[in-house]
Amino acid sequence: MSVPSTCLLCGLGDESRDHIYFSCSYSRSVWDSFFTQTSFNQPYTFSEVIRWVHHSTPPGKIRTICKLVTQAVFYAIWNERNKRLHTSVARHPQLIIREIQIILKAKLYGMDQNVGNTNRISSVRPNPGDRYLHLWFQNFPS
Template structure:
């Protein structure tokens, strides 16, 4: 959020002689906005989580931050969106670093799967905490995982 990641455009601005192309797609200049939101690779990752819901995320960083805060009034959906946001940023940065330091490339569908597993594990923990806190669960109250599968889990083609 503070735009302090050492992306290639910043490193070049500090006087380092290195290419500024994006390590994920190879076409654009590696800025934070491009790397996380405009790059074809990252767009594939993001799109997979919002393709079946009526929600569509903005494509520039400052707008995404505001959108995450105000997209819905549902507390549980907002938690899921924040987890998607955090996980996508983390896994995309990790993939970028992996490509930089070890030249190991993962296709975007592998990153999507890793994010899905991470989020589902966290949502299961949140549901378990809610279950323990409530002696009886209302039938009308959806669990985090139910909302995840209804709104965000990519369906098999």
């Protein structure tokens, strides 16, 4: 299969790992939509990602949410790149951002339900302010 060496997302840069996920204007707009209005300093290169998720975010549920956002952004960008390669259909970054927000909110809601189920057994009610979904709305723009 012939794969162009030019980025399929922006059509400008060479298709390298760091370009696709961090330097590309398309990817940048997806990352920025989640992190520019937060207090978290997001990674700007692939090598910074692992250090960032382990050391640059507050521990606990916020770190878990940041990890989920990171995984979702990576998946969505690669998925969009592959869709463009195989179908030539291009989606605006805002659609990708909206899709990630919906998936993450559903995931976080499910995680809150699982925590609630665990706590029901021990008769301990989770603090509503400590729920994943509450922390999402508190820290990430929707």
